[in-house]
Amino acid sequence: MYDVVIVGAGPAGLSAALVLGRARRKVAVVDAGEPRNARASGVHGFLSRDGMPPGELLAVGRVEVAGYGVEIIEDKVLAVEPGFEVRLAGGRTLDARRLVVTTGLRDELPDIPGLAERWGSDVVVCPYCHGYEVRDQPLGVVATGEHGVFKALLVRNWSDDVVHFPGPDPVADDRLAERGIEVVPGEVTRLVVERDRLTGVEVAGRVVPRRAVFVNPTFVPADGLLTSLGCELTDEGFVRTDEVGRTSVPGVWAAGNVVDPMLQVITSAGAGSLAAAMLNTELVLG
Ligand SMILES: Cc1cc2nc3c(=O)[nH]c(=O)nc-3n(C[C@H](O)[C@H](O)[C@H](O)COP(=O)(O)OP(=O)(O)OC[C@H]3O[C@@H](n4cnc5c(N)ncnc54)[C@H](O)[C@@H]3O)c2cc1C
Numbered sequence: 001m002y003d004v005v006i007v008g009a010g011p012a013g014l015s016a017a018l019v020l021g022r023a024r025r026k027v028a029v030v031d032a033g034e035p036r037n038a039r040a041s042g043v044h045g046f047l048s049r050d051g052m053p054p055g056e057l058l059a060v061g062r063v064e065v066a067g068y069g070v071e072i073i074e075d076k077v078l079a080v081e082p083g084f085e086v087r088l089a090g091g092r093t094l095d096a097r098r099l100v101v102t103t104g105l106r107d108e109l110p111d112i113p114g115l116a117e118r119w120g121s122d123v124v125v126c127p128y129c130h131g132y133e134v135r136d137q138p139l140g141v142v143a144t145g146e147h148g149v150f151k152a153l154l155v156r157n158w159s160d161d162v163v164h165f166p167g168p169d170p171v172a173d174d175r176l177a178e179r180g181i182e183v184v185p186g187e188v189t190r191l192v193v194e195r196d197r198l199t200g201v202e203v204a205g206r207v208v209p210r211r212a213v214f215v216n217p218t219f220v221p222a223d224g225l226l227t228s229l230g231c232e233l234t235d236e237g238f239v240r241t242d243e244v245g246r247t248s249v250p251g252v253w254a255a256g257n258v259v260d261p262m263l264q265v266i267t268s269a270g271a272g273s274l275a276a277a278m279l280n281t282e283l284v285l286g
Helices: 011-022 054-066 145-155 174-178 224-228 265-285
Strands: 002-007 027-031 071-074 077-081 085-088 093-101 105-108 139-142 162-165 188-193 198-203 206-209 212-215 218-221 252-254
Touching: 002 011, 002 265, 011 027, 011 054, 011 265, 027 093, 054 071, 077 224, 093 265, 139 145, 145 162, 145 174, 162 198, 198 212, 252 265
Parallel strands: 002 027, 002 093, 027 071, 093 252, 139 162, 139 212
Antiparallel strands: 077 085, 085 093, 105 218, 188 198, 198 206
């Protein structure tokens, strides 16, 4: 019987494992090996690790948690029965007193030819993660509605040359013109890529030269295990947790992007760490 089984060995899961391993708990972390930022060249904005390749950060984390006796299992969790019985694709079943789900989310990208292939290099989501790397270059924001306007205004922080591609139904907002952001309405028909580099955005047969593009994917949480256990959702459709990571189901905890799409690597790690400490307190108090 494990004290805790953690599902997902991204920054949230590994940070939870580090705290629980150091708290001398019997812990297993099961990971399917598909972290969200795998396509990125570096993790930016993580103090003391700024720019480190994402795979390297996780590899270092795995060595650290293994040093405290945490078992890392490369597998996929298919189902969790109440109690908890954690069923793995490889056939193993793990029994656990508590469950921490840190399974992240999937970015559902706009269906534009050429876009998915450039994801994580010159098609990106987060200006705080990638804005500095493309500063002062011709940037595009391919994003509809008010969130698209907000992103265009935000991206303007990193370059004087920003074009907003709002789709066929632009939202009027004076701030775009005030900040010198050109708006090119219409269906984006493809991203133009030359010599393994984004060079433009095509709208109605016109190619607007651009060096990088910011998009607003739909965030789809990998929360099937949580919902199958009956965890309550927020109005936004994410599993509800309290401020330390407790879900509505006793013994089931969650942290990181699976419950909050806004969290970056350092804040996901912080959420996993906090959840682990509070979970340990719960075990101590019985
Ligand atoms: C292209 C891109 C670049 C980014 N760059 C940055 C950056 O520079 N700086 C920054 O701070 N943030 C960046 N981010 C955000 C960052 O990826 C997330 O903040 C972070 O990955 C969230 O950590 P997490 O632990 O919640 O989830 P993840 O890192 O996604 O880890 C979840 C893990 O759970 C596993 N898993 C899922 N389901 C199961 C299952 N059923 N069984 C077993 N394992 C499972 C997955 O395989 C995965 O390994 C970027 C995101 C993207 C998309």
